[in-house]
Amino acid sequence: MGYKIGNIQIDNILSLAPMAGVTNIAYRKMCKKYGAGVVTTEMISDKGIFYNDKKTKMLGMIDDFEHPVGIQIFGGDLETLIFAAKWVDEETNADFIDINMGCPVLKVLKSNAGSKYLLDVDRIYKTVDSIVKNVKKPVTVKIRIGYDHNSINAIEVCNAIIKANASAIAIHGRTKSDLYSGEVNYQIIKEIKEQHPNFPIIANGNIDSPQKAKQVLDYTKCDGLMIGRASYGNPFIFKQINHYLKYNELLDDLKIADRINILLDYAKDLIFYKGELMAMKELRGQAGWFIKNCPNSSKIRAQLSSINTFDDLKNILNLTIFEN
Numbered sequence: 001m002g003y004k005i006g007n008i009q010i011d012n013i014l015s016l017a018p019m020a021g022v023t024n025i026a027y028r029k030m031c032k033k034y035g036a037g038v039v040t041t042e043m044i045s046d047k048g049i050f051y052n053d054k055k056t057k058m059l060g061m062i063d064d065f066e067h068p069v070g071i072q073i074f075g076g077d078l079e080t081l082i083f084a085a086k087w088v089d090e091e092t093n094a095d096f097i098d099i100n101m102g103c104p105v106l107k108v109l110k111s112n113a114g115s116k117y118l119l120d121v122d123r124i125y126k127t128v129d130s131i132v133k134n135v136k137k138p139v140t141v142k143i144r145i146g147y148d149h150n151s152i153n154a155i156e157v158c159n160a161i162i163k164a165n166a167s168a169i170a171i172h173g174r175t176k177s178d179l180y181s182g183e184v185n186y187q188i189i190k191e192i193k194e195q196h197p198n199f200p201i202i203a204n205g206n207i208d209s210p211q212k213a214k215q216v217l218d219y220t221k222c223d224g225l226m227i228g229r230a231s232y233g234n235p236f237i238f239k240q241i242n243h244y245l246k247y248n249e250l251l252d253d254l255k256i257a258d259r260i261n262i263l264l265d266y267a268k269d270l271i272f273y274k275g276e277l278m279a280m281k282e283l284r285g286q287a288g289w290f291i292k293n294c295p296n297s298s299k300i301r302a303q304l305s306s307i308n309t310f311d312d313l314k315n316i317l318n319l320t321i322f323e324n
């Protein structure tokens with residue numbers, strides 16, 4: 001097992017999916033610590049980089065612990081997208097440059113970016129080809145299987161990306177119109193892998209348990225698996241999946257107290273990077289994920305949604321442990 005992104009050897013085949021507003025630097029480190037092999041930043045706007053926006057550029061900050069790590073960029077204008085790719089190439093510690101060609105969010109589509117690319121295979125070829133020719137680091141692309149169910153074209157899209165000399169493709173097995181729900185089409189991912197046995201293909205979409213991971217891996221024969229929402233409040237899922245793939249044996253889920261400790265460590269790290277208030281604002285939405293399935297979770301989640309300080313967080317969580 002294992003594959004290469006350009007000349008970077010990937011031994012742990014599990015990737016953390018890029019998720020805007022979620023996969024910040026501390027989140028990525030947490031997932032890495034609990035078994036993710038490859039991590040990628042959330043999508044970063046090419047225009048933000050082009051106009052030297054500090055907040056945008058901060059999203060590309062990387063810790064040494066994260067390698068191998070990619071920075072994902074998005075944008076609909078070739079000139080500024082190349083500018084952003086060169087910035088990742090020359091001014092960041094990222095190991096590879098990932099291009100977002102799958103995002104279904106309206107604002108992104110309006111700028112001709114994300115899954116809008118899927119409507120024009122020639123444009124995909126030209127874009128990937130130009131970026132590859134302008135940078136030294138490997139270029140990867142994240143796509144969906146098509147724009148909608150009448151235009152599923154992942155096979156042609158992958159052919160174009162591979163012809164343009166990209167180094168890997170992650171495929172979310174849904175169309176843009178599906179957004180984040182509905183069935184995931186693993187069959188087309190399997191077909192693409194069959195057609196490109198020597199090119200790294202990473203399967204993504206609803207991989208939410210060790211058994212599901214094994215099933216998708218066995219079925220698609222992909223080189224890697226990418227996991228997004230199943231990591232919410234449970235970065236340990238990476239360890240569970242790795243263990244199951246290796247030993248065919250299930251590790252127990254973490255107990256609530258362990259999950260809370262992971263959250264507190266994550267919170268401390270996030271404070272280190274963003275300051276207390278910013279970190280707590282970000283955690284207002286995320287902290288509740290770590291207490292999923294514990295009694296009174298909706299009441300606790302409501303309390304967590306207004307935290308301002310680390311002590312607020314700790315006090316609410318201490319109470320949670322005490323009550324459970």
Ligand SMILES: Cc1cc2nc3c(=O)[nH]c(=O)nc-3n(C[C@H](O)[C@H](O)[C@H](O)COP(=O)(O)O)c2cc1C
Pocket residue numbers: 017018019020021022041042043072100102103142172180204205206207226227228229230
């Ligand atoms: C909150 C959220 C933010 C996301 N942001 C991005 C993003 O910035 N770039 C990207 O390529 N995909 C993004 N995605 C899509 C995920 O990377 C992934 O393809 C999708 O969630 C399916 O995988 P999953 O079922 O394992 O979550 C996002 C998904 C979610 C839920």
